[in-house]
Amino acid sequence: MAKNNVIIKNGVRFEVAKYLKKVAPKCTKVVIITDNNVFMLYEADISASLKNAGINVCTFVMEAGEQHKNIQTYEAMINFVADAKLTREDVIIALGGGVVGDLAGFVAATYMRGIKVIQMPTTLLACIDSSIGGKTGFDLPQGKNLIGAFHQPSAILIDLETLKTLPKEEFQNGLGEGIKYAFLIGNEMIELLKEGLEDGNLLDFVTRCVDYKLDIVNKDEKESGLRKLLNLGHTLGHAIEKESNYTIPHGLAVTKGTLCVANASVNYGKLQKQAYLDAIEICKKYDLDYTISYDIKSLIKNIQMDKKMHADGDISFVDIEDLGKCVIRTVSIKELEEYLTK
Ligand code: NAD
Ligand code: GLY
Numbered sequence: 001m002a003k004n005n006v007i008i009k010n011g012v013r014f015e016v017a018k019y020l021k022k023v024a025p026k027c028t029k030v031v032i033i034t035d036n037n038v039f040m041l042y043e044a045d046i047s048a049s050l051k052n053a054g055i056n057v058c059t060f061v062m063e064a065g066e067q068h069k070n071i072q073t074y075e076a077m078i079n080f081v082a083d084a085k086l087t088r089e090d091v092i093i094a095l096g097g098g099v100v101g102d103l104a105g106f107v108a109a110t111y112m113r114g115i116k117v118i119q120m121p122t123t124l125l126a127c128i129d130s131s132i133g134g135k136t137g138f139d140l141p142q143g144k145n146l147i148g149a150f151h152q153p154s155a156i157l158i159d160l161e162t163l164k165t166l167p168k169e170e171f172q173n174g175l176g177e178g179i180k181y182a183f184l185i186g187n188e189m190i191e192l193l194k195e196g197l198e199d200g201n202l203l204d205f206v207t208r209c210v211d212y213k214l215d216i217v218n219k220d221e222k223e224s225g226l227r228k229l230l231n232l233g234h235t236l237g238h239a240i241e242k243e244s245n246y247t248i249p250h251g252l253a254v255t256k257g258t259l260c261v262a263n264a265s266v267n268y269g270k271l272q273k274q275a276y277l278d279a280i281e282i283c284k285k286y287d288l289d290y291t292i293s294y295d296i297k298s299l300i301k302n303i304q305m306d307k308k309m310h311a312d313g314d315i316s317f318v319d320i321e322d323l324g325k326c327v328i329r330t331v332s333i334k335e336l337e338e339y340l341t342k
Contacts, residue, residue, distance in 0.1 A: 001152050003214060006132075008158040008207055013045045013120065016093070016157065017053030023154040024116050026089040029056040031081050033104035034095040035064035038122050041165055046095060046120070058084045062100065069099045069138045071147070077107045091116045091154070097123035097170070098130035102145070105136030109151030116154040122162040124174025125251055128181065128209035131156050133217040133227075150222060158210070160202055169249070175286055176251025179279060180232045180258050181209045186324025190275065193282045228328045232318040233258030236340070239302035243294045252288060259283075259290045260340060265320040267342045275323045300337045 007019060020027060030050055034043055039061045047057045060080045062073050081092065094104030094117060101119055108117035121131035137148020163171070182189035185208060192205050213230065220226040236257030241248055248256075259279060265271035283290040292299075303315065315336060319329045331339070 001134075001154075001156075001214065001218070003211070005154065006156045006158070006210055006214065008160065008203065008210065010159060010161045012157045013042055013159045013162065014049055016046050016049045016118075016120070017055060019155050019157055020050070020055070020091060020093075020118065021053070023118070024089065024091045027055065027091045027116075029058075029084065029086055029090045030093055031084050031086060031090075032057060032059040032093045032095055033062070033077060033100055033107065034059065035062050035068075035097075035100050037064045038096040038100070042095060042122065042162055046093065062103070064096075064099070066099055066139070069103055071138065071140070074103060074106065074138050074147075077103060078111055081107060081111050086111065086115065088112050088115055091118060093118045093120055094131075094153075095120045095122065097121070097126045101126050101130050102136050102148075103138055105134070105151055105153065106138060106147070106149060109136050109149040114151060117151065119153040119156045121156070121158055123166060124163055124171055124206075125177055126174075127158050127160070127163070127206050128174065129177050129213065129230075131158070132210055132213045134221065152221075156210075158206065160206065163202070172286060172288055173249045173251035175288060176249070176253070176255040178205065178209065179255045179282065179288075180230075181212060182279065182282075183258060183262060183275075183320050183323060184229060184232060184326050185209075185212050187275075190278050190282070190323065194278060194285070196285075225328070228316060229318055229326055232320070232326055233261060235303055235315065235317040235336075236260050236299060239299040240292065240294065242302055243299060255283065255288055255290055256292050260292060260296075261318070262320050264340050264342060268339075271320050271322055296341050297337060300333060300340075303336070304333055 050057045060077055092104055092108040094101045105117050108115050119131035121127045134150045134152035136151050137145050140146040192201050216227055233254040237253040240253040240256050262276045266273050266276050314330050314332055316330045318326050320326050
């Protein structure tokens with residue numbers, strides 16, 4: 001998607017109608033999909049902007065939480081959209097974190113074989129990651145994100161003011177993915193995080209993450225190669241999440257996974273030790289627990305169940321060659337274990 005369809009601006013939630021008209025000039029009706037927490041905080045701002053511009057608005061409110069990212073919520077949403085009689089000219093607005101964004105995006109992908117969606121992320125994780133790139137879907141009892149589709153948003157409206165109400169642990173969770181971006185993008189991101197994400201720095205940080213991800217997605221939308229770089233820290237991260245019985249949140253698990261790979265890279269004389277130490281300092285600054293209390297060997301066993309396993313038993317993971325230089329490597333499970341435990 002074009003960079004000029006991503007607006008990162010304080011107060012953009014009061015101007016939604018203006019951006020909606022740009023991407024969907026014939027739209028007369030909008031369904032806002034949100035969760036009960038975000039509804040109380042921001043839905044009125046968005047619906048007022050739309051109603052003032054003569055747009056008809058209906059709002060679907062889901063219960064907040066990953067446990068509701070399921071087929072029942074999807075069914076309720078799509079029935080709601082059908083009852084609201086949205087046409088192919090109309091638009092769904094996803095207002096919330098990644099759970100709302102993924103579900104609402106999938107409703108937009110599947111209703112009438114696809115209508116427009118505008119993503120309005122309100123968590124740090126959604127601002128820098130999940131609202132960008134068009135991955136949509138929901139979980140099955142058999143696993144996370146097993147139902148889904150690629151469906152690019154027509155616009156992404158990021159209002160950083162909304163992050164002010166985010167609970168500390170949710171901000172930390174987003175920052176977990178932020179540390180991943182620091183290794184992918186390079187030293188300027190490490191410096192920003194070391195300085196602190198107050199005011200202008202937060203805007204700078206989010207903008208760099210968004211630009212980086214957009215650039216990758218525009219080159220490899222369906223994740224046939226380059227996009228896999230965004231999975232830095234995820235191979236181990238998923239195993240840590242699972243081993244903790246999902247008590248360790250995803251973003252934090254990604255930080256732990258990223259730092260484990262960074263440590264291995266230092267041990268193999270690739271990444272400069274200072275970059276690793278800087279990342280540790282950042283974790284301490286933001287109170288992120290970067291330690292791994294599980295045996296790497298048992299995590300590797302867990303990884304064997306990971307969907308990134310190839311049929312021949314090899315596995316792809318993202319390695320850090322240097323700060324700002326990551327590569328996708330395919331190795332055997334034994335090689336991965338040796339690499340991470342040297
Ligand atoms: P979330 O959507 O569950 O939001 C976390 C909590 O924060 C919720 O309780 C929500 O109500 C609350 N909240 C949201 N915005 C708020 C605000 N501004 N103020 C106060 N509270 C607010 O979690 P998340 O971390 O945003 O997203 C996680 C989901 O994202 C997972 O389902 C994951 O699979 C998905 N994801 C998708 C992609 C993708 O590319 N599509 C990428 C990464 C993650
Ligand atoms: N979160 C990884 C991706 O969107 O590809």
